[in-house]
Amino acid sequence: MKLKALSHYDKDMNTRFGDCIMLYDHYSLIMYDCGSERHAEEVENFLKRHNNINDVYIVVSHNDSDHTNGVCGLLEWLHENKQNSNVKVYTHQLLKYKDKITDKIGDKRRNRQSIGNAILEEFNNIKEIIDTARNFGFDRIEAKKDTKVGKAVIVGPSEEDFLEAAVKAIDKRTSDKVGEGDGSETYMNAASVQLECEIEDGNKILLCGDASPDFLPDHLNYNIIQLPHHGRLDNAKAIFNDIEKDGDDPQEKYYLISDNTGSGEKSGGSDDLVEYMKNEKYSPAFNTKDGVVDLPEQINTISSKQTRRPLGDLDCF
Amino acid sequence: MIWIVSKATSGTETEMEARHHYIEEVTGADVSEWTEYIAGSPEVLPEYYAKSNDGLPYVFITAHTNEVKDIISRLPKIVGIKNYKYIKKIIINSCITCAIWIKEIKSSLYLIDLNAVIYYSKQDVYKPNNKTPLLVNYPKNVGTYGFLTTKSERGFFRHRNEGIDKALRKTFMRI
Numbered sequence: 303m304k305l306k307a308l309s310h311y312d313k314d315m316n317t318r319f320g321d322c323i324m325l326y327d328h329y330s331l332i333m334y335d336c337g338s339e340r341h342a343e344e345v346e347n348f349l350k351r352h353n354n355i356n357d358v359y360i361v362v363s364h365n366d367s368d369h370t371n372g373v374c375g376l377l378e379w380l381h382e383n384k385q386n387s388n389v390k391v392y393t394h395q396l397l398k399y400k401d402k403i404t405d406k407i408g409d410k411r412r413n414r415q416s417i418g419n420a421i422l423e424e425f426n427n428i429k430e431i432i433d434t435a436r437n438f439g440f441d442r443i444e445a446k447k448d449t450k451v452g453k454a455v456i457v458g459p460s461e462e463d464f465l466e467a468a469v470k471a472i473d474k475r476t477s478d479k480v481g482e483g484d485g486s487e488t489y490m491n492a493a494s495v496q497l498e499c500e501i502e503d504g505n506k507i508l509l510c511g512d513a514s515p516d517f518l519p520d521h522l523n524y525n526i527i528q529l530p531h532h533g534r535l536d537n538a539k540a541i542f543n544d545i546e547k548d549g550d551d552p553q554e555k556y557y558l559i560s561d562n563t564g565s566g567e568k569s570g571g572s573d574d575l576v577e578y579m580k581n582e583k584y585s586p587a588f589n590t591k592d593g594v595v596d597l598p599e600q601i602n603t604i605s606s607k608q609t610r611r612p613l614g615d616l617d618c619f
Numbered sequence: 620m621i622w623i624v625s626k627a628t629s630g631t632e633t634e635m636e637a638r639h640h641y642i643e644e645v646t647g648a649d650v651s652e653w654t655e656y657i658a659g660s661p662e663v664l665p666e667y668y669a670k671s672n673d674g675l676p677y678v679f680i681t682a683h684t685n686e687v688k689d690i691i692s693r694l695p696k697i698v699g700i701k702n703y704k705y706i707k708k709i710i711i712n713s714c715i716t717c718a719i720w721i722k723e724i725k726s727s728l729y730l731i732d733l734n735a736v737i738y739y740s741k742q743d744v745y746k747p748n749n750k751t752p753l754l755v756n757y758p759k760n761v762g763t764y765g766f767l768t769t770k771s772e773r774g775f776f777r778h779r780n781e782g783i784d785k786a787l788r789k790t791f792m793r794i
Binding site for chain 1: 763773777
């Protein structure tokens with residue numbers, strides 16, 4: 303598979319285009335999130351250019367609009383223009399867990415119906431995507447851990463983690479944040495659907511939306527890691543520390559940042575992380591803020607410049 | 620701290636400049652220029668060395684395995700005959716290859732009557748076909764250091780703000 307992570311358009315750094323990461327080969331496309339209609343247009347153009355692709359898998363990491371805003375438009379386009387395609391949508395279908403969520407909340411003033419309504423309200427964007435997919439007759443598949451998505455696989459979160467996220471999002475009696483201070487993350491973000499895929503050069507990538515580092519699988523399995531939440535510094539530092547604690551070298555891995563956050567006051571973004579990585583002598587991450595990211599092409603360019611030589615005299619025996 | 624780099628591992632002049640900058644950042648101290656001469660003597664050494672003005676009686680050696688013992692034997696010349704016995708720690712950034720090698724390194728310290736703690740860079744295991752596995756240390760072009768670094772050197776840099784001793788304990792192996 304190849305990876306193409308979409309960027310901003312026409313030098314417009316103010317608009318929040320959100321995330322859209324494509325994994326593709328000759329016959330299939332996996333689209334991980336689609337945060338704007340402009341991204342959807344780009345995916346449509348891509349599919350027009352790649353006529354052989356008939357399997358289209360759409361993974362929605364979580365409910366935030368900068369990950370979902372382009373999905374329904376793309377589904378409509380697929381319905382109208384790719385009628386013979388095999389389209390599948392993968393996301394958490396929380397209504398299926400209404401009973402478990404009701405039990406976990408344990409608030410006797412709320413019944414299944416009111417919890418169901420709260421789920422639909424809190425996860426409104428996902429509801430719209432599922433409804434749209436259903437209307438067009440596309441498959442809607444629960445994004446459970448270990449579910450295969452074409453040549454990729456969902457590696458998290460666990461059912462326990464995403465149910466916890468749903469409970470925290472719906473139960474207003476408790477905080478909906480995981481972590482502390484600047485490093486805190488809403489549970490809804492923390493439990494983003496995570497996808498693993500091997501790209502053409504054999505490197506394995508982990509895509510993780512806005513997931514909290516605590517919710518991620520073992521980093522050692524991956525050569526390329528998407529630094530979550532558009533390159534939030536505290537999340538990235540936690541991942542680097544975890545890699546080192548596991549005995550690996552965080553500087554030997556490649557990192558992807560999907561930062562099309564625009565210029566809004568609370569948009570976040572990767573500037574602090576980019577500065578940190580520069581000061582700590584990390585190789586720069588592949589960052590959509592700098593343009594479309596194409597892998598493995600961009601890795602190959604770096605690898606061709608790298609050398610490796612032993613310091614020791616291996617003939618000592 | 621004295622930083623010694625064998626000429627066989629030093630790389631280009633630009634890489635040596637980058638290594639100099641690395642030492643400044645790791646120690647937070649001024650670092651003398653690289654030299655290949657023994658102070659007050661025209662004798663040219665097969666290694667470069669520089670001193671970081673951090674007050675630590677440590678020596679950091681980057682060299683091929685077969686060069687390390689020779690460098691240790693020259694420490695009295697490099698550090699000064701009156702000073703070298705005050706060296707408390709020797710950090711060796713090289714391959715271990717085989718367990719017996721550590722004994723030989725310790726013997727080389729004994730030969731110059733130096734009682735110092737030895738730290739070795741972390742090693743990878745290299746398994747040649749049908750032969751005993753070797754412990755090796757690969758310098759790689761990772762990050763933006765500007766010279767080939769080993770895993771321990773990179774870890775040392777990441778932990779530089781915690782103090783040299785703590786960084787050493789975290790990123791090198793005491794043997």
